[in-house]
Amino acid sequence: MNTYDRWLRISAVIYRYLYLYRRSVTRAGEIVFWPVMDLLVWGFLTLYLRELSVSNAILFLIGSLIFWDFLYRSQQATTVAFIEEMWSKNLLNIFLSPISVWEYILGTCLLGLMKSLFTAVLLAALAWFCYAFNILAVGPMLIPFVLSLLLFGWALAMFTMALMLRFGQAAEALVWGIPFLVQPFSAVFYPVDVLPVGLRVIAYLLPSTYVFEGMRAILINGETSWSLLLIAFALNAVYLAAGAAFFAWMFRLVREKGYLSRLGME
Amino acid sequence: MTSPPIAVESLCKHFGNVQAVDDVSFSVKKGEILGLLGPNGAGKTTIIHMLLGLVLPTSGSARLFGEEVAFARQKLLGRVNFSSAYVALPSNLTVRENLLVFARMYSVRRPERRIDELLERFEIGQLAHRVSGSLSSGQQARLSLCKSLLNEPEILFLDEPTSGLDPDIADKVRRTLREIQRERGLAMIYTSHNMPEVELMCDRIIFLSRGTIVMEGTTSELLERAQQASLEEVFIKVARDGQIRDVASEPSPSGDQA
């Protein structure tokens, strides 16, 4: 009974968006339009580079894009849902209902999972159809890779939401900005070796780096490194724990300072 | 002995050097409507938000059903609800969709029936399929009231619920709230800047000024003590000079709890 109630509360967060997407074509389009545009740019760039006969392996760029979009969307869907409640003055109603903040966050994370999966499948199909790029060539490692990106996206989302809670509208830019803060260091489109030594340290502190490196290793020479994958998951655990702790800290601070009463009420 | 639905003791809240709430104590019985009155910034909203766990008290205790809100928030929130003209439901969902979402959050069984019944009661049934953002502010306020009754709460916090309603609708809303309150023995905390409304709705009134209670009692008790003809005049007197304080500090017959 209790777990059923819990599921009802978590699903409420998801239904809030399912209702919206069912009715609003433009809103539903956000998980189709932008990613497809990105795919076209990178897809044609890849074709061009291949024409210059750089290397056949250059196809991995498309894989990078699909993976990157997955990470991006996992963080985005979660934080955009949060910011939307702030904008619509609804956050108070949510925090006053029996849904706990963790249930709420889990709900938005699951929503993020649904959106990222939808987009990833769409992009993978298009990449195969338009550019003859088969993401399944990554093999069974695809699953832990995607999972790792998803978890990192959630961790980033918790940091972003905590900052929005604390700084309100002033922190809005972070929603769109944070993913691009990690992108240059995650070796998304190029190997870590390209980075100067100092920046490589940062790169290896990000779980996403191991996924992109691992994907390229598989596509270029069929190598699979379990130990790197393990490091990625260990790092994910650290980031998730830190993100949750940071959110809990900010939630408490905000209740002390009374910012929740003011959230979105002006 | 059962604990009263709401009990507040020596409650204080400081925001930096602003004393928003300063040593406030009161309780609300089952089936009682308590009006919180006072000028802008008196601390009404802050008290309600402390009772809902949105704001943590600096000191003192805020209890619902005998349990400290700060420690049992999640458990208590299922038994209470809140509405204010100043919070809204997502503007891009329809009235019905919004209520369905909140019905889930409150684990309401058979939500459709409950929703129809509430929409009917607040006379917005014909708006069920309209997007909330397209409603007038008075219609939105009624939607917010529907949301606040979804879980059949035992305590209802209403922070200026009728602000923005036209007199006809405001009157209907008050009647409906009174009806529901009598049917269920609901305890309520009610704030409003509309004095005739407070007279009609509230069984007991607490006057706040700068975070402290300056007067407490039924409407007629307050009129007598302040020697004014209407609550409106009492309010103005309290707001301008707070001189009622001396009279009110005598022990009041109904205000003190055992």
Ligand SMILES: Nc1ncnc2c1ncn2[C@@H]1O[C@H](COP(=O)(O)OP(=O)(O)OP(=O)(O)O)[C@@H](O)[C@H]1O
């Ligand atoms: N988060 C906050 N940070 C700083 N000061 C605050 C905060 N919230 C409220 N205050 C201050 O606390 C005091 C009480 O505010 P509150 O909102 O409780 O008043 P109110 O009685 O509800 O007023 P109104 O009738 O205008 O709704 C005010 O002086 C207000 O400026």
Ligand SMILES: [Mg+2]
């Ligand atoms: Mg107020």
